[in-house]
Amino acid sequence: MEEQQTGALVRRCLAGDATAWEEIVRLHNRRIYNLCYRFTNSPDDAQDLTQDVFIRVYKTMGSYHVEKGAFTTWLTTLTRNLLVDHFRRSKQDRVTDSIDAGLREEDDSLSLGDRLEDPGPNADDRLASKETQKMVQAALARVSPDLREAVILRDLQDMDYKEIAVVLRVPEGTVKSRINRGRMELARLLSRNKRQAGNE
């Protein structure tokens, strides 16, 4: 249903309808931003990359054909290519554990008003949840990029093996293997972190 809607929007956009383009951006920016953030572990990079992705989409939308495949898969492929480029570019100055990013994420997530009005779990639970999220994100950032992208696409973007194979341009067997190894690596990192936290 969503794909049909997006297909119609793409056709309208190609016909020069500016509102259709705006609709596409509003529909997909959150998913692309999250994908970029989970991969880069940096809100600033994620924002820049999301913007780059949509600029690229805008420029190359003429090359997308509805019959070739789902727009979401095409968009994810494009995003993944830009992420790989970014990963190669920033190889020198990459920092595996960004405390600042974690703090900023914490600051950006809820305003003071929202915090006061938030009827959810109590402060301790929320803090524990945030700590856990930070720990998982930090562990994810330390997984090797090939495995990380497979895990993100599967467990966060909820894509099936076939779609991931299209995005990563590898056979399905390789996708399964990467997801498997990625999850195991992540599990090792998380259990190590837990042990370290327990010792402190």
Next chain:
Amino acid sequence: MNNDPKHGMECSEFEALLAEALDDSLAAGKRPAFDAHGLSCEVCGPMWAEVRDGMMMVQGLAELEPPKNLVHNILAATSRKEASAEAVAEEAKLGWLERLQRRMRPALGGLMHSRFAMSFAMAFFSLSITLTLAGVRVTDVANMVSHPTTLRKNVVMGYTHVEARVTSYYENLRLVYQVQARVRELKKSATPAAGSGGNEKQQNRKSVPNDGGRPQQYENYSRERDGSVIVQTYMRHQGAQI
């Protein structure tokens, strides 16, 4: 981890099937053996639990809210690109003259204002009347400018004319200097007798002792070019150095 099969499954096979088991895509026939191996193997059992927990934690990561200005920035960036792309495409269709006119338009935009245009029109009108009254024909000027050979000839003629005037001026000046020098020589040759007599007188005066200590007045005569005599008078005090 060992290679001994437990419940018909080796640890390496168990590990390879982890992803499918976690995604519930494991073949139905393999599920019992997989579960049994996981329960009985002291290595694979905890590993299974860790991987499953890790996956659930990743899946439990909250979806982040993108920055509020993200959509606006994207739309602004793409609309700028669209505008520039349209401008380039449109410009590519135009001829070179039209492109030049378009580029000049901002520079000349102010001058095309009605009051400036009126001023230019008045100035042109005045100039044309003045030229007509002075007998200058616009066609002559146009012909002169339109033919490059005529233009070059005029430039060469003008240069030659100026050069000739400068040369004749300096030739005349040289003649004048030569005549003056000759006259000066003639004067010099005519004056030596008078000059030598004066020197003798001065020598005689110097030999006379100055007894009063009073300043003495000397007179010196010389003849100028026009024949007039200039008398130079000066005071000399004994013992003073001149």
